[in-house]
Amino acid sequence: MSKTGVAVVGYGYWGPNLVRSIADNPDCDLVMVCDKRTDRLAPVKNRYPSARCTGNFEEVLWNPSVEAVVLATPVSSHFPLAQRILSSGRHVLVEKPLSTSSREARALLSLAQKKRRVLMAGHTFVYSPPVRKVKELLKRGVLGKIYTMDFSRVNLGLFQPDVNVLWDLGPHDISIALYWLGKVPLTVRAEAKTFVQGKIEEVGYLSMEFPGGIWVRNHVSWLAPVKLRRVSVVGSRQMLVYDDTDPVEKVKIYNRGVLKNPETFGEFQLTYRSGDIYSPRISSEEPLYGECADFIRAIRAGRKPESDAHFGLQVVRVLEAAQKSLKQGGKIVRL
Ligand SMILES: NC(=O)c1ccc[n+]([C@@H]2O[C@H](COP(=O)([O-])OP(=O)(O)OC[C@H]3O[C@@H](n4cnc5c(N)ncnc54)[C@H](O)[C@@H]3O)[C@@H](O)[C@H]2O)c1
Structure with missing residues (x-):
């Protein structure tokens, strides 16, 4: 089975930890890292030269090698970005909390079901x-x-x-x-x-x-x-x-x-x-490595991750x- 192509969106405080966990996973190919503040991406270019860096979120959606996205942007942006990612037919791991309301979380859940894609909430402590x-x-x-x-x-x-x-x-x-x-x-x-x-x-x-x-x-x-x-x-x-x-x-x-x-x-x-x-x-x-590995296993094996969207919804409630x-x-x- 070929590697799963992953993009990480958001390279602020937490994003670098997710990028490392994805890059270390033998089943993953870190295809892209995206942050609208492109100045933050300089270390990615040195450490992961094969990953494409971009400041434009749309580019992530245009890239056919990206099968899954890890979202580490501010909480208020989780819903609109995750909605775009799922609509484009990709799996998404959304950092905690899943969204800013249960209405948004439910909408993401039903979109993921409709598109048959993995939607996971990043509750690292699980x-x-x-x-x-x-x-x-x-x-x-x-x-x-x-x-x-x-x-x-x-x-x-x-x-x-x-x-x-x-x-x-x-x-x-x-x-x-x-x-x-x-x-x-x-x-x-x-x-x-x-x-x-x-x-x-x-x-x-x-x-x-x-x-x-x-x-x-x-x-x-x-x-x-x-x-x-x-x-x-x-x-x-x-x-x-x-x-x-x-x-x-x-x-x-x-x-x-x-x-x-x-x-x-x-x-x-x-x-x-x-x-x-x-x-x-x-x-x-390392908990974060375990979280990312569960996301990738869920995609590859077609099963639910432990910290699935339903769990994320309960936390939001x-x-x-x-x-x-x-x-x-x-x-x-x-x-
Ligand atoms: N699981 C954990 O233990 C843990 C720890 C810390 C933060 N987090 C979560 O991670 C997420 C990010 O938190 P943070 O502290 O890294 O925030 P941050 O503000 O430091 O970083 C967010 C980054 O996202 C970028 N960004 C915003 N909108 C974007 C867009 N549309 N396209 C591309 N890039 C965009 C910003 O430029 C910024 O660099 C939050 O959901 C937070 O709750 C989780």
Whole structure:
């Protein structure tokens, strides 16, 4: 089988990582790299001389060697560009979030179905080995009944010009929660504020209630002194912490918990349990390489990628509900 010809559109902050992942894939031929700011393309010409560079998106659609496109442009451009790509009969991987509304996401989904092309949402964390390890632990019931998940994704910058922090950093944690629990939340509530720019919120809190009473909280911020990429998951049997900044022990399981004693024990009815801490071995595969490889496999094998368009739509639905809650001063919104 010949290689799949791929173009990457958008070579800003994230595009270079996608270009590298595509170029490293033995089943791919990096045919083109496109960015309307052509000054950004100089390093591509040196590193990938066989890839054609262009500042004109139309040229990507004219090139018959391009079978698939990876889109890493600003969020507000995802819908119009992905629509053009699918209409031209090409497969497309759209960086997260898939679109700025569920209406747009649904329109892309039905266009992809009509054209029989792969439409994938770039939720990189679905391919992250520690995230997959936690999913496996949850599936095995290692933590017992899940009570809460607390996500922190904060650091200083990068401020986005077209979306607020909930739409920029939120998709990561929302996608992780949806992937871990295999469900969408019943309700969403959001609060966010701007302190620097005046219009686009830089600090946000998202609260989601999942079926079974699981309470998921997410703190996202571009205004924080240190970088945190941490989740704590509390279950009835054990608890865990996933810290993506830890170079060695990204996942730690704490054999800790609290038990309610029978009423007869009188006033002090709780027993605290504090046992061993265990860190499972986790593979070091690069998530983004896994994401791009899944896209290419889906095209070549004619099957759905894990982070498919339906999954991308669910993440957008949560973000949309969060935006609605924000508009209503933090009211609970049903999904
Ligand atoms: N999966 C992840 O972990 C991750 C991380 C960062 C960003 N992202 C996503 O990647 C996307 C891009 O983010 P970024 O931070 O790289 O943005 P960016 O602004 O740094 O880069 C976007 C680039 O797209 C170019 N562009 C815009 N419109 C274009 C058009 N019509 N044709 C050609 N080029 C065009 C711009 O000139 C710019 O160079 C966003 O969807 C973002 O959410 C994903």
